[in-house]
Amino acid sequence: MTSTAPNENIKDNLKDQISCKLVSEIIRERIQAKGARFHANDNISDFIQPGELETLEREVATRVRDLLKTLLIDVDNDHNTQETAERVSRMYLNEVFKGRYHPQPKVTNFPNDRNLDEIYTLGPITVRSACSHHFVPILGDCWIGIKPGEKVIGISKFARVADWVFSRPHIQEEAVMILADEIERLCEPKGLAILVKAQHYCMKWRGVKEPETSMINSIVRGDFRHDASLKQEFFELVKQQSNFGKNY
Numbered sequence: 735m736t737s738t739a740p741n742e743n744i745k746d747n748l749k750d751q752i753s754c755k756l757v758s759e760i761i762r763e764r765i766q767a768k769g770a771r772f773h774a775n776d777n778i779s780d781f782i783q784p785g786e787l788e789t790l791e792r793e794v795a796t797r798v799r800d801l802l803k804t805l806l807i808d809v810d811n812d813h814n815t816q817e818t819a820e821r822v823s824r825m826y827l828n829e830v831f832k833g834r835y836h837p838q839p840k841v842t843n844f845p846n847d848r849n850l851d852e853i854y855t856l857g858p859i860t861v862r863s864a865c866s867h868h869f870v871p872i873l874g875d876c877w878i879g880i881k882p883g884e885k886v887i888g889i890s891k892f893a894r895v896a897d898w899v900f901s902r903p904h905i906q907e908e909a910v911m912i913l914a915d916e917i918e919r920l921c922e923p924k925g926l927a928i929l930v931k932a933q934h935y936c937m938k939w940r941g942v943k944e945p946e947t948s949m950i951n952s953i954v955r956g957d958f959r960h961d962a963s964l965k966q967e968f969f970e971l972v973k974q975q976s977n978f979g980k981n982y
């Protein structure tokens with residue numbers, strides 16, 4: 735009589751009953767069949783069917799447990815790490831990387847009935863991400879400048895969309911670009927400006943260990959790009975809203 739190794743049992747439990755495939759394999763094949771990209775900062779929620787995220791959570795937990803074991807941590811007897819794998823999996827899929835696995839929060843746009851055309855800025859909006867290179871936090875502030883077009887959205891929605899976009903593994907430059915694309919899609923402004931100032935834990939905690947260094951980058955589109963005085967006004971307004979003394 736042969737007995738199955740414990741690892742094989744876990745793998746079998748994670749496999750889809752009918753196709754005998756891991757849910758990550760099923761989702762990956764679905765993405766690849768559409769020729770879609772699934773880089774770390776892409777949202778893949780369109781390819782995840784109801785119920786699959788819960789199965790994926792169990793699969794990821796198994797892999798995190800393997801990682802801890804490979805790091806020679808006694809997860810069976812160390813009470814502090816016994817459920818770390820489940821916590822990390824939940825945290826990745828539903829919190830810190832929710833912008834990959836969950837759809838965009840619902841944002842309703844309204845017609846710009848009064849033809850508002852004065853610029854406004856919002857900020858600081860706290861943004862939290864993780865660097866794609868080391869999976870350690872990026873924490874920062876974001877300012878958004880809008881010159882309204884035909885449509886407007888509620889101001890709290892900018893913070894919700896920023897949170898959703900940043901809750902993925904990123905590099906800061908691409909995060910700002912993706913946020914700009916999403917805002918343009920939602921309200922088609924005549925002008926859009928975004929500035930992000932963030933601290934990267936891969937510089938603070940490891941590597942060069944520079945605790946105070948931050949990175950600032952910005953993007954200007956539409957009227958903010960073509961009109962130098964408008965661009966200047968955006969940066970002046972951001973300066974007034976700044977909280978540059980803040981430390982993470």
Ligand SMILES: [Zn+2]
Nearest residue numbers: 865867868936
């Ligand atoms: Zn890094």
